[in-house]
Each structure stands twice: as structure tokens, then as C-alpha cells.
Amino acid sequence: MTAHVSDSSARSILMAVDQLPFPPRNGVTLPTFNYAEGLMKSHRLRLVLLADEANPVDQAALAENEAIFGEIAVIRVRRRHKLKRVVDELLGRDMFNQGWECLDASPELAGVAADVFLVSPYSAAAKWLAANSSGVDRFGCRIAAVSDCTAAEYFYRGTQDFGGLKLTLKARLDKLRASRVAVVEQRTLGNFDHVLMQTKTDQQLMKSLVGEGTAARVAIVPNGVRRDFFDIRRDGSTNKVVFVAELSGEYAAIADWLVRVVWPAVIARSQTAQLLIIGKGASAELREAIRCVGSAEHVDFVDDLRSVYASAAVVICPVFKGYGLINKALEAMASGVPVVGGVAAFNGIEGFVDRVHGFVCRPRNTEDFAMAISEILSNPVRADQVGSAGRTLIEDQFRWASAIQRIEALMPHRSESGE
Template sequence: MTSEGLASELPVLWVVTDQLPFPPRNGITLPLFNYLAGLKSSYSIRLIVLNDIQCNFPPASIEANEELYGPICFLPLTRKSKLTRIISELLSKEMYQHGWKYLPGAAQLPTTPNSILVSPMSAVAKWGSVTNGVFRKSAVHVAAVNDCTAAEYHYRYQSHFGSLKTLFKAVIDYLRSRWIGVIEAKMLQSYDAILLQTARDKELMKELVHPTIAAKVVLAPNGVNHRFRSVSNENGRNIVFVGELSGEYGEIISWLVSEVWPGVVDRCPNSNLRIVGKGASSTLAANIRSTQGVENIEYVEDLSDVYKDAIIAISPVFKGFGLINKTVEAMACGVAVVGGAAAFNGIPGFESNVHGAVCLKKSKDEFVNMITYLIENEDKRKDIGRAGKKLIAGGFNWDTTNKIIQGVLSAGSPA
């Protein structure tokens, strides 16, 4: 039998998203890319991309993704007005940052599916605009939303690192979280199952959204690429930070470069901080250039190369929910991670100062003391790196996660 004949006999899976999965470059595309890699042998996959008409994808990116997944069905949408979105959120209909309007007639949906996987939450909102909330009853619907959205708003103040403007926004978001939880429940109520990455997010879904929604949750944590597991960094020399340098992480890096790092260099003058990520503002970029022992690399082909030359990874995360991919990846490489307690969310068996170095406060002095202690104490640093690597080796496997997802897609509800 030909491969085409075999593919035609597989159940049809629509994967609905609003980002192109390849290359995997962030917390949304990383799991989606790996889901597709694991599911393609069991399903005939049709990729449906919900496309904001104001932000078209580059032709080269479309071509690269179609080589992997076949012809892509693009469904065009446009944003509703700001006033409409404000009113919709106040009435608990739609979140302000969503509010999409589908432009029908421009695309034809592919063959009727057996199952539909929608990811991330922004795609759930857009898909609701396409379907008007009415799903094909013959298909199993699964929402892979990764985190609890209401928790993101409820706890945003914990990630505040700087300006009065962002503090004010964090307070407003905390007040908004009540409406966000109601809307999140409405968005997810028709789905057969919901994929989250941590048990903490399931608890928050029950607390901030609704118990009936939490009852649909299946835990599907991200895996770790085999390249990270095989890294050896016995001769590393850098302290590293990996992440986008815009948005919330822009504030974190500004704090790290302006306040924490000078204290590290005062005590350990030959230290080097390598920041891997793009999106720095002109002010942040200038600050990085003018700070002793700091460099910014916007893009690397393979992050495992960064960790081969690292002794410490910094993960100053305090948001209290979600799985922090950069923490898990650094631990898998045997790099000692210094971070807030939330940096180690969703890691079963994690013990503070055994598998990672935990700073309980957003304190400049606490981070300076912990980083310099590990620079100066090689044995302790390597003990933490080895223990973290061993802990991650026992879990965070994409094959296991994809088996969980296949079971959910087949059963249509949590096991």
C-alpha cells in the first residue's frame, strides 16, 4: 500500500492555531511543533491557521511549514474595535485582548475531521469567532491552552519588576481577572478535554475559572529535546539568560542588567552574562552594551550550544503558574538554575537548593548572593547541576506527552 493510501485511512485531525509551528521558537510553538511530530504517524493532519489580516505570514515561513504539514488552510480574521472589546469584557462575553471577527468566504475548510486540537488560548478565542461557538458534534474537541489564563491576570503583580506604569497595569489586571475567569469558562465549556502543563494550573483553573472546567483538564507537560539531555558542560564559563527581551521579560532583563549583575561583577570580576533572545528596546540594548561582562545574542540555531558553555542559568520568574521551559531545558543540560520559586513550577520531586537554587524574593541582594556563591563554589554548583539533570531525565518526555494526547483525542474526555 502506498503512503498516500495509508494516510487516507488514518483518522483526520484538524490542528487549529494562530502561529506557524515551525520553527519552534516560543512557549506556544514549542509544544505545538512537538505535538505534530508525534501525532503525524497516527493521524492525517490538516493544519488550519487563523490569520490576522493585519499580520500576514512571510511566504518563506508558509513554504517551510507546508513542506512539513501539507497545504495550510488560512482563515482570515480582523480585530473588533477597542470600544467593542471593552464592552464585551465588561459584559463577560470576550476578553479585551481577543475580540475577533471572522471574514467568511475567503477559504474552504478541509475534509470533515474526527478530532480537532486547538492551541493556544488565543486560537481558542479566534476559533470561537469562526464557529460562533457551535462545534461539529461528530468531532472530538481538545483545547491545548498550556496555562490558566485567569491566573495570568490574577498573579501578574508578582512579576512586576519596575515602573509605576506596569504596577498600575498589574493592579488593573488583578481586578480584571474575575471577568477573565468567567469568560475563560465560557470559552472552554464546549471542549471535551483541556490540556494544561502543570498540576498548579489545574488547581487555579478550579479556583479561578470553574470546577467543571477543571474536571476536564488533562496534564500534558512539555517534553525536553534529546539534544539537551546529551549536553556536557564540564568546561562551561558563562552565566546565561534565555528568553524574549520584550514585554514582561524586558523588565526582568533590565532589572538583571542594571541591579543584579553589577553586584555579581563587583565580587566576581571575570564573570560573563550571556543573554540569548531578541526584542530588546533601544534603551535596554544600550544598557546591555554599556554593562561590563554582558553580551546579547539575538538568535542561536541550537540552544544546546549555549548550555554547553554555561555554568549557571538565571530564571527570575515569580508568576506562580505555568511551566517554565527555559528552566527545564537548562536543568536537562546539567546547568545549575538560579530562580524564583515559580521558575520551578510543575517539576515533580523538585527540592529547593538540591535540584535548583531558589531565591524566595525579588531581591537584588538575594540573587547576587546566590549567583556569586555558585560561581565560587564549583562542587556545590555541579552537585545541583547533576541532581537537576537526573530529576528531569525521569520525566518531560515528548513521547509520553503525545501518548497522553492521543488517548484524549481517541476517548474525547479525560481518562
């Protein structure tokens, strides 16, 4: 159990989340957990969970989190009717993918105050504002940790090639929706004094798509990387190529392309190569395609990626969106494993040099990916050089302790918040 600060002179922080932070296994829970764990060491932290009625709270998981963070209050919310959400987005009143309303809340939350209100991620901010008529006005300092720009997510989907008609049409529609989403994003984030984002690119996108006023309140707070990833010593004799992703939605098409198109081109050059795909949500068609490739294997989940990276020769990161920080790329590089990916896989990594710290490939370019993977597999010395350079670059920039310090610097002294 993590120690709790009880000193009344310490800042009080109310942190609203919409996923239980522990275990930190995705792009939402990774920063949420580390923010909470880091801040509770010096401040009086209290968590409140905004729980979607469609996904009931797992009581065992809640108890596990309360053992770490103390009692967690719960606000239950649900989405409004689909037709209303469509109309609301068209009119710029709300996002279709949000559209929340409150069902019930812990009574002790009525009128609760704190020196600092921290919400993570954007969806938790939307849920809090929908569930609390008083908004966030009663808090002395209001911080929204959104990581990246929601409007940019919609906009960039319309610029990507997903390899299928249905997904491509949806992506084009999402690009059209970006302007409506931006209106809502601007209004929601207008309730906060500070907006935490991962990279300077994200801040520029917030400026161009959402507005200068919102971008002016952005503080760049990159994620950190767990220190034990830097302790990994990779097996230099391995020929295993690893791809880790949620295999539903847009990554389903990318995984299919990797298996059916890229991998045969790799095997033509490196006959002993082995492909390991890790991720939930794979369709029956994708599972069958992987099964038919004798040198490929798929698992839904692994408890600890460190053991995977320790036996990996290459990590593939075919990310082609132009925003966000890619945690899987950071963790692989921290582990000393060469990463092959689109230029967006290395978003926010200052000083990155292609073919020194990793390999950049053109979007969905089979030849680029096959050649880069094969070059690493055929030259262990070169692989070690790139892996070592990547590790050093990440270690210098991405620390959770630094992220916590940047957040604390945004908080007013207690005398400034009326204490």
C-alpha cells in the same frame, strides 16, 4: 519531510493553530510543533492556520511548514474595534486581547469534519469560535491545549513587582480584569471535552478562578524536552551566566534589574563572571545599560540554544509568576546547567529540591540571586552536582513521546466516534 499517514482506518485530526509550528522557538510553537509532529506519525493530521490580518502570513514560512505537515488551510481573522472590545470585556462577552472576527476562510473548510479537533493555544480556540458559526459541534472529540489559565495570567500580574510605576499600575488593572477574563475563558473552554494544561498548579488555578466544571475536564500534559539537550556536555571551566527572555513588556523591567542591580553584586564576588543576555524586544535604554557594563553582552537571537548552554556556568530564570511550565528552565536543566530562579521557575517539576536540583531565590531579591550565582561560579564541583541532579530529574519526567501518549489516551476509539 516527515512521513504522512494515509491509512483510512487511522483517526482523522483537524488541528487549529494561530502560529506556524515550525520552527518551534517559543512557548506556543514548542508544544504545537511537537504535538503535530508526534500525532501525524499515527493519525491523519490536517493543520489549519488562523492568521491575524495584522501579521500577514509569510509565504516562505508557510511553504516550509507545508513541506513538513502537508497543505495548510488558512482562515484570516482580525480584531474588532478597540472600543467594542473594551465594552465586550466589561460585559463578560469577550476578552479585550481577543475580540476576533472572520475575514475569509479556505472554501474547503466549510463543513469539514474529523474524528478529533485539537486547538492550540487558547487564542486559536477563540479565533476558531469567532470564525465558525457552527463552533466545534461537528467534531467527535474536542481538545483545547491551553497550557495555563488565562485568568491566572491576569491575576498574577497584579501580585508582582515590576519595578516601574506604569507597569505596576497596568498589573493592578489586569488583576481587576481577571474576573471578567475568567467568565469568557469558562464559556470558551466549555466547547471542549478536554482541556490540556501543563501542571497541577495550573489546574488548581483553573478551578479557583474559572470554575470547577472547567477544571474537571483538565488533563495534565507537561511539555517534553528535545532529546539532544540531554546530550550536551557542559564546559566545567566556564564563568558565563546566561539569561534568555523576550525583553519587552514585563521582562524588560526584570532584565533592567538584573543588569543594574544584581550584576554589580555578582561582580563584587566573582570578578571574572560574564553575563550573556539573549532576547528580542530590548529598548534603547536597556541596550545602553548592558553596553555600559563591561562584563555583559546582549544578542537578539541565537539559532541553537544548545551551544549556549554548553558554554554556560549558570542560567538565570527570574520568573515570579505562580503558574505555567517554564520551558527555558527545563531545557537548561536538561543540559546539565544549574538554574537560579524564583520558585515559579521550577513550576510542575515533581520532586524538585532547592539547592539539590537548582537554586530558589525570593522574588527580586538581589542578595539571594547574587549569592546563588556566586556560589555556583566559585565551586565547579558543586555546579556539576546540581547540574547532573537537575538533568536526571528532568529526563525522568518530560518527554514529548509521553505527551503524545497522554493526548491519544483522551481520544475515543473510532467505533466510539461513529466510524
